[in-house]
Amino acid sequence: MKTDLSKAAEILKSGEYTCVLCKGEETVTYTERGVKPLLDLLDSEKGLNGFSPADKVVGKAAAFLYILLEVKTVYAPVMSLSAIHLFEANGVFFRYDVSVENIINRSGTGICPMEEAVKELSVPEEALKAIRKRLSELQSRSA
Numbered sequence: 001m002k003t004d005l006s007k008a009a010e011i012l013k014s015g016e017y018t019c020v021l022c023k024g025e026e027t028v029t030y031t032e033r034g035v036k037p038l039l040d041l042l043d044s045e046k047g048l049n050g051f052s053p054a055d056k057v058v059g060k061a062a063a064f065l066y067i068l069l070e071v072k073t074v075y076a077p078v079m080s081l082s083a084i085h086l087f088e089a090n091g092v093f094f095r096y097d098v099s100v101e102n103i104i105n106r107s108g109t110g111i112c113p114m115e116e117a118v119k120e121l122s123v124p125e126e127a128l129k130a131i132r133k134r135l136s137e138l139q140s141r142s143a
Helices: 004-013 036-044 060-068 081-089 113-118 124-142
Strands: 019-023 026-030 052-055 073-080 093-100
Touching: 004 019, 004 026, 004 052, 004 073, 026 036, 036 060, 036 124, 060 073, 060 081, 060 113, 060 124, 073 081, 081 093, 113 124
Parallel strands: 052 073, 073 093
Antiparallel strands: 019 026, 019 052
16 A cells, blocks of 8 residues: 555656645645745635645745644655755655755755745744745846
């Protein structure tokens, strides 16, 4: 019998989704990139306690959001060292294929803006505020 995490990882590896969450027979999938699916889940107040997500890339910002979502395990093909440390400190089981020092922005020119926003933070609720603020700044620049 597959674990929820194995099932989520298998669905993620199919290539159709950027984020997959499984718990028993329930599966939730997303195709949006970045932290948007996690913010949507937080905003929906859908209880994800006990879900196991598989996500394309997990950095510190995403790790904070997963902690707030109260998931039990996380898998990512790519996971940052800061996300690993955060999961360890918060008792979240995790698996990854490759660990990296930093998550790089989409243009490949520097560190991801979400990672920059939370790099000095250690409290999930503060990180959530910083992530929302950075997203708002980025959206107003592109408008």
